[in-house]
Amino acid sequence: MIIIGCGYIGRLLGRKLVADGAAVTGVVRSAESAALLPPLGIAPLRLDLLQDPPARLATAHADVFHLAPPPGAGREDPLTARLIDAFAAQGQPRRVVYVGTTGVYGDCRGEWVDETRRPAPTADRALRRWDAEERLRAWSAATGGELVILRVAGIYACDRLPIARIESGQPVVSAAEAPWSNRIHAADLVDICVAAMERAPTGAVYNVCDGEPSTMTDYFLRVAAAAGLPAPPQIPLAEAPDKVSAGMLSYLRESRRLSNHKLIQELGVRLRYPNLEAGLAGCFGGA
Numbered sequence: 001m002i003i004i005g006c007g008y009i010g011r012l013l014g015r016k017l018v019a020d021g022a023a024v025t026g027v028v029r030s031a032e033s034a035a036l037l038p039p040l041g042i043a044p045l046r047l048d049l050l051q052d053p054p055a056r057l058a059t060a061h062a063d064v065f066h067l068a069p070p071p072g073a074g075r076e077d078p079l080t081a082r083l084i085d086a087f088a089a090q091g092q093p094r095r096v097v098y099v100g101t102t103g104v105y106g107d108c109r110g111e112w113v114d115e116t117r118r119p120a121p122t123a124d125r126a127l128r129r130w131d132a133e134e135r136l137r138a139w140s141a142a143t144g145g146e147l148v149i150l151r152v153a154g155i156y157a158c159d160r161l162p163i164a165r166i167e168s169g170q171p172v173v174s175a176a177e178a179p180w181s182n183r184i185h186a187a188d189l190v191d192i193c194v195a196a197m198e199r200a201p202t203g204a205v206y207n208v209c210d211g212e213p214s215t216m217t218d219y220f221l222r223v224a225a226a227a228g229l230p231a232p233p234q235i236p237l238a239e240a241p242d243k244v245s246a247g248m249l250s251y252l253r254e255s256r257r258l259s260n261h262k263l264i265q266e267l268g269v270r271l272r273y274p275n276l277e278a279g280l281a282g283c284f285g286g287a
């Protein structure tokens with residue numbers, strides 16, 4: 001098995017696959033990231049997919065998890081384009097599970113969204129993800145390679161909470177005006193990646209989220225309360241452009257409530273953390 005982009009989630013995923021008896025190669029760019037893999041039983045392969053020839057990437061008949069994000073600018077994903085070229089040169093994989101994002105739906109004005117919703121990405125970060133999906137679909141259609149697309153919501157885990165942001169006293173948008181957002185616990189995402197590789201029908205797309213959307217403000221307030229930190233100050237939405245980062249502002253322009261019905265019903269996933277309360281209780285004990 002090959003994990004393209006074997007970072008935070010890739011390491012959790014690789015460790016699980018190795019424990020289940022698989023031989024796993026993790027592709028990363030940096031020496032620092034590569035050094036984290038052998039202790040987990042993952043064979044590191046250092047390769048900058050945007051620049052290096054993929055000579056040692058043994059993709060023929062492989063199970064490939066694609067977790068590498070697109071570069072930070074533009075509306076296309078050249079990394080995925082080059083990965084598909086690498087498949088042609090090195091051998092076509094059996095199946096690709098792509099970890100994308102729910103950003104492809106764009107702003108849905110707080111409506112419930114399932115996988116039948118037509119994607120309408122507007123932010124460049126979301127257009128890059130849509131480009132990756134489209135390229136992979138074209139690859140699958142042309143080669144017969146199997147493909148599963150996971151549209152992943154905001155990832156959290158005990159060591160991946162916005163503690164530093166809360167401690168710095170940065171404001172959040174007032175509860176009444178805050179957009180809807182969605183989350184998934186990292187441990188559940190790993191289980192879902194494995195299930196998608198093992199048993200999802202090819203061509204399937206799944207929303208990957210815990211099924212209990214809340215507002216961004218609710219998320220920050222609940223993490224602060226669970227961690228015993230002061231609640232962040234609330235500001236009117238109209239003040240956000242002056243007071244929050246451009247990245248956060250881009251997320252504040254989108255509001256959607258994602259359904260995970262297909263994930264649960266079709267893929268038969270049983271979430272360990274079906275809501276934020278369960279996830280935070282796992283971190284802080286009874287939050």
Ligand SMILES: NC(=O)c1ccc[n+]([C@@H]2O[C@H](COP(=O)([O-])OP(=O)(O)OC[C@H]3O[C@@H](n4cnc5c(N)ncnc54)[C@H](OP(=O)(O)O)[C@@H]3O)[C@@H](O)[C@H]2O)c1
Pocket residue numbers: 004005006007008009010027028029030031033034047048049050067068069070079099100101102152153154155156
């Ligand atoms: N944050 C969220 O809430 C969220 C939500 C939905 C989806 N996602 C996506 O989920 C995926 C996994 O997330 P994560 O937290 O595990 O990300 P991560 O820790 O940043 O890992 C990404 C990995 O991709 C590698 N990579 C990046 N560019 C590369 C290139 N040009 N060539 C080869 N390797 C490259 C990085 O290598 P180096 O470490 O060596 O740079 C890193 O190991 C990402 O695509 C992320 O965008 C995240």
